[in-house]
Each structure stands twice: as structure tokens, then as C-alpha cells.
Amino acid sequence: MNPVEHWQERFAGIEPGAPWLAARRQKALDAFVEAGIPSTRVEEWRYTNPARIAKTAWEPAPVGPELDRAALEQISYPVFACSVFVFVNGRYAPALSTPPALGGHLGVSSLAADPSDENLEGRLASVGEAATPFANLNTAFFEDGAHVRIATGKHIEEPLHLVFVNAPGDDPIAAHPRVLIEAEPGSQATVIEDHVSLGAGSSFTNAVTEIVVGENAEVEWIKVQREDPTALHVSEMRARVARDGRLTAHTLSFGTALTRNDGRVRLDGAGAACAMNGLFVAGGDQLVDNHTWVDHAEPHGTSSELYKGILDGRARGVFNGRVVVRPDAQKSDASQQNRNLLLSRDAEIATQPQLEIRADDVKCSHGSTVGQLDQDSLFYLRSRGVPLDEARDLLMRGFVSEITRGLSVEALAERIDDLVVERLGMARDIPEEAR
Amino acid sequence: MLEINGLRARAGGTDILQGLDLTMGPGEVHAVMGPNGSGKSTLANVLSGRPSVEVTGGSVLYKGKNLLDLSPEERACEGVFLAFQYPVEIPGVSNMYFMKSALNAVRKHRGESQLDAMDFLQLVREKMKLVEMDEALMNRSVNEGFSGGEKKRNEILQMAVLEPSLAILDETDSGLDIDALRIAAEGVNALRRPDRSVLVITHYQRLLDYIVPDYVHVLAGGRIVRSGGKDLALELEEKGYGWITDGASA
Numbered sequence A: 001m002n003p004v005e006h007w008q009e010r011f012a013g014i015e016p017g018a019p020w021l022a023a024r025r026q027k028a029l030d031a032f033v034e035a036g037i038p039s040t041r042v043e044e045w046r047y048t049n050p051a052r053i054a055k056t057a058w059e060p061a062p063v064g065p066e067l068d069r070a071a072l073e074q075i076s077y078p079v080f081a082c083s084v085f086v087f088v089n090g091r092y093a094p095a096l097s098t099p100p101a102l103g104g105h106l107g108v109s110s111l112a113a114d115p116s117d118e119n120l121e122g123r124l125a126s127v128g129e130a131a132t133p134f135a136n137l138n139t140a141f142f143e144d145g146a147h148v149r150i151a152t153g154k155h156i157e158e159p160l161h162l163v164f165v166n167a168p169g170d171d172p173i174a175a176h177p178r179v180l181i182e183a184e185p186g187s188q189a190t191v192i193e194d195h196v197s198l199g200a201g202s203s204f205t206n207a208v209t210e211i212v213v214g215e216n217a218e219v220e221w222i223k224v225q226r227e228d229p230t231a232l233h234v235s236e237m238r239a240r241v242a243r244d245g246r247l248t249a250h251t252l253s254f255g256t257a258l259t260r261n262d263g264r265v266r267l268d269g270a271g272a273a274c275a276m277n278g279l280f281v282a283g284g285d286q287l288v289d290n291h292t293w294v295d296h297a298e299p300h301g302t303s304s305e306l307y308k309g310i311l312d313g314r315a316r317g318v319f320n321g322r323v324v325v326r327p328d329a330q331k332s333d334a335s336q337q338n339r340n341l342l343l344s345r346d347a348e349i350a351t352q353p354q355l356e357i358r359a360d361d362v363k364c365s366h367g368s369t370v371g372q373l374d375q376d377s378l379f380y381l382r383s384r385g386v387p388l389d390e391a392r393d394l395l396m397r398g399f400v401s402e403i404t405r406g407l408s409v410e411a412l413a414e415r416i417d418d419l420v421v422e423r424l425g426m427a428r429d430i431p432e433e434a435r
Numbered sequence B: 001m002l003e004i005n006g007l008r009a010r011a012g013g014t015d016i017l018q019g020l021d022l023t024m025g026p027g028e029v030h031a032v033m034g035p036n037g038s039g040k041s042t043l044a045n046v047l048s049g050r051p052s053v054e055v056t057g058g059s060v061l062y063k064g065k066n067l068l069d070l071s072p073e074e075r076a077c078e079g080v081f082l083a084f085q086y087p088v089e090i091p092g093v094s095n096m097y098f099m100k101s102a103l104n105a106v107r108k109h110r111g112e113s114q115l116d117a118m119d120f121l122q123l124v125r126e127k128m129k130l131v132e133m134d135e136a137l138m139n140r141s142v143n144e145g146f147s148g149g150e151k152k153r154n155e156i157l158q159m160a161v162l163e164p165s166l167a168i169l170d171e172t173d174s175g176l177d178i179d180a181l182r183i184a185a186e187g188v189n190a191l192r193r194p195d196r197s198v199l200v201i202t203h204y205q206r207l208l209d210y211i212v213p214d215y216v217h218v219l220a221g222g223r224i225v226r227s228g229g230k231d232l233a234l235e236l237e238e239k240g241y242g243w244i245t246d247g248a249s250a
Ligand SMILES: Nc1ncnc2c1ncn2[C@@H]1O[C@H](COP(=O)(O)OP(=O)(O)OP(=O)(O)O)[C@@H](O)[C@H]1O
Pocket: B011, B012, B013, B014, B016, B034, B035, B036, B037, B038, B039, B040, B041, B042, B043, B052, B085
């Protein structure tokens, strides 16, 4: 059966929810069917072949195993005491979750808990257009997810930790996690979106996150992708930032067989700002592809992007950064940097900036670098007694510190730092047949 | 302590050391002077094991062991320390964390217990007093944005923390003001013990007023062309190298 037909057939089996949602799902499926699976002749998919995903007959993820808190702590450390919201195989797991008790300041709810909620109508799937066919697939198939609302003027001190646990079984399974974050005017919050695996097995995560940053609101969104090294992972984040609002998006990817992240931010009001920071680490035969798109639609907007990658083995990285400055968006300031460290001769990175500047009074800069570990630095460390392996690790931690320093959650920053070293080690250890 | 015989080394396709002999006993201080480009730093690099310098001949015995067989980190663990002429800046790696890793690696090799962050902080604070270094520098990235003098003090601090038995100082005095020079020299003198030796590479007599050498050597054209007592340094200061190196360099 061809992949599109496969999904059409599975669509008949889903619970569509309220009429408005059912209609939206149908529309998304139709768009998916019409577009089909893109080929690598399409520029957007030149390096990442969607056929690698489409060739598997993915089944909807079954209800996951019972998980206790200790197991959760293991795979998604650090888990924060007060507000963790857990989904296993795409479904909300209330027993593991401690929704924040913050009265009306912060609302977190499972999308499935009340899908007929008229609050959601006109909001879900309303931020921008699907960037990839997979985002349409998510809209058609998502079973559950998180809806986060931060009330006007409220500052939420504790980070909110959303954990998406992927627990593969015997069949290849697909999960479609969905997140909607709405920060009302003047509010502020940090949301961690954490994708983890419980055990290995054939799995495909297809996540979509929509973020609405209200006037003068501030959202820090930290996406951590640390699933099993053999998993497939596609994600899309679409955000709209209103006047004087600010979005800081961190996309931290720790290497799966295939990872593709699309991040699209529209600076939709004067003085809106976004920082998009990314870290990607891959080894073995892994592929990590980051596509970003910043749309300066209004004047005085600021965007800064910094993506840093470490690639080992035969890993391949892609960074494609598109910046559009519309004719009205005068006094925009956009910067984009992609810096990469290649640890082996066979690792590769393809970097492509795409700047479309249609206003004249703007500041715009971009650059990319590719290098190896600095030999003089290595020798300096070794000359003090630090063993070669440890010296390498230290330099890698140094390389990523520019990213980890930017995380407001210190305990997470430390864990990320360790993960860099651990995951590169893991990727080296994947047996040939599992690749 | 150190016995160098007929040492030859090349880097970047050039032969630099061309049969160098030097012997240092325990507890001794030796100064090596010589014109720019004569091979002084190359000698220091060979002794500490820089991979980009290729040894093409000769031997180096350190405490009776073949030094050239050891990796840079093994040499450090065995007590060889090089204060770099140009210390390297390492963005993103904290100076504190780096020094703790270094000390713990050396302590492990010596069969001593590992120091935790608190123990290390206490130790490093003590040593910092000795070199009058600002504690803020410990929390910055290794040498990043340090002034020339701060970098050199950082080298001396590392030496004080690691307590090497063979300290090689490659122009540690360059770029230091008079006070800093005295402090650096005091750092070296505090380290001195009958079982520890110091090799001082310098262009200036004034450092040798503070760290008084037992022997002074002149390196030119990749060889030691003259050796003498501390008075040789005074003579060089007065007359330059011409009278020695004429005819001696290759
Ligand atoms: N990696 C290299 N590639 C090419 N030439 C090199 C390399 N390293 C050293 N040299 C050359 O070897 C010679 C000796 O260099 P070295 O740094 O040892 O001199 P030095 O005596 O320390 O000089 P200074 O007093 O200026 O510090 C110089 O001519 C230098 O240019």
C-alpha cells in the first residue's frame, strides 16, 4: 500500500472529537493527501528524505505502559517538583503529572480532556500554515497534547515541564504530540517540551507546537529531543509574537536516526523579538536537520539565531535559515549564526542561509563556520594532565556553553551539558544492524 | 632530573633543534637564553610533548624514564609543567573547572584522593594569594579576554596548584610589569625544593635577579652554543649574542 493510502485508512479509525475539530482534521488530511510525500527533489527536503519515514507502515501508538515517578525521573531528569505534565505515547498520564496549583494564573490542560472546548476553536491550528506535510498529519491524527495558558500580566516562576514519553512495542508506532501555548499580554513563562523514550524500538514522533506570544509577553520555550538514538523525530514549532513580545526558543536535539525540526516565527507587531537557539549533536549514521524561518512582518523587530552542531561518525547535519523582512518592517534587526564542530572526517554539515530582505532600513547579518576541535587547546589541556578523552569532552562542553548559558533553567542546562558527551558516546556504540 | 642528548626536532617542515645537549640535576635552576627564532620554545614544546613538533633524533631522559615515550598528559602527571609563552584561550571552559580537572588527573596518577569543588576552592584560594590573582578570573573561561599579564599569572597559578618537579617557564616574564614579575618569581621560588628543577627561558636578565640560576645556556641555531654561571646572563645583557653566535649558528 502506498504511504498516503496507509494514512487515509488509519484516519477512519480515529476519534475525531467535536465537529469543528473533525472538520479541521479532515482538512489537514486532505492537504496531506494532496501534497503527498515530498521527494528529495524539493529543495526543503534535499538532504532529508521523507521516504525514510514514509516507507514504514506506522501504527497509531497503543496505550503506553504504566510508568512510575522513579522511571520518569530516570529518563527525563531533571523533573521539576511542582509542574510536570506527562504524556505517554501521546496520551495524558494524570497519575504522573502534577498540574500546577496556581489558581487562574496558569492553565494547563490535556487537549483531549475537553476537545469540544470552545476555547480551543479558532485557536488550535491557527498559528501560521503547516510548514511540512507532517504537520498536517499531526493535525489529522493527534490524540492528545497540552494546552498552556498564562493569564494576563502573570509571571510564572517555575518552569512548566511537559514530558512526552515514547514507549515503543513490537509494531512500529507513531505518536503525534500537540502543544498550544498562549501567553496573554504582559505574562511570562518558561515551558520545557521534553521528548524521551522508554526503551528502544521502531518509533516515529511527529510533534507540532503552536505558540502565541501576546503583547509585551515573554515566553521561553525549551524543546529537548533525547529519544532513543534509533527513533525518527519530526517536529514543527510555529509562533506568532505580538507587539513588544518576546519569544526565546531553544531547540536541543540529541541525535536520532532522523530528526527534522522546522521552526517558524512571525514577528507580528512592532518591536517584537525572538531568539532562536539550537544545539544538535549526532554521531553514527544519524541525521539532524533544522529549518528555521523568521518572518519580520512589522517594524522594529529583532531576531537572533544561533545554531551550534557537533557531528561525529558519518552523521549529517543540515541548517537552513530563512529570514524574510517584509517591505513594512523597517528598522528590523536580524542576525543568524550557525557554527559546527566536525569530529570525524566523514561527518558533514550543509548550511544554507536564505535572506529575503524587502525593506531598505534594516540590519541583517549571517555567518557560518565549520571546524574541528582546536589542536592548541587540546594540547594546552593535556599539558596540564587532563587525559585526551576528557580534554575533548571539555572542549565540546565549552563549545556548547554558549547555548546552555542561555537556558534560564540551570539544572536543565547542566543536564544538557552532560547529554552532549553521553549521546556522542552512545551514537558510537549503536550496532551496525540497528542503524 | 633531565638529560637531553643530541636532540633534533622539526616542525612545519623545518629542522629547528639540531643536536641539543642539556643536563639538569635535581634542585637546579637553569636559564636558557638566545636570539628570537633560535628554538627555545621548540625545546619547551618537545619536552612537554606537543604533537605538532616531530622529534627526529636524540633522547630525553627524565627521572631515568624515556620522556619522549610519554603522552603530554602522562608527562604532566609525572611532574613536567610548561608555562606557555602564549597561553591558549579556551572559550566556554571555566578556569576553575579546568584546573580542578587537571589537579585531580595528576592526583589520581599519584594515587591521591580526588578533591571536590569545596576542597579545590580552598586550595586554589591559598595559591591565588601567592600570585595575587583576582578570584574573578577563576570563574571566567580559560584565559579568554585575560590581559597579557593575567594570562601569565594564570600560568604561574597552575604551576603552584600542580606542584611540578620540572617547571619550564617560556618567557613568563614577557608582558609583566615590575610588580607582576616579582610575584611570578616568588611563585617559582616558593616551589623550589631539592628534588624540583626549573628551566627558565627568558630574554632578560631582570627575571634572573629574582630567580637566580645555577647555570645559564645560550641556544642558537638549534644547539646550546655556550653554557656558564649566572654571570653569563649579565655578560649577554651587556654585549648581546653576536660574540657567541657568530660562526656558531648553522
Ligand atoms: N610549526 C612551525 N612551523 C614552521 N616553523 C616553525 C614552527 N614552529 C617553529 N618554527 C620556526 O622555528 C624557529 C624556532 O621557533 P621557536 O618558537 O622555538 O623560537 P624561540 O627561540 O622560542 O623564539 P622567541 O624568542 O621569539 O620566542 C622559528 O624560526 C620558527 O618560525
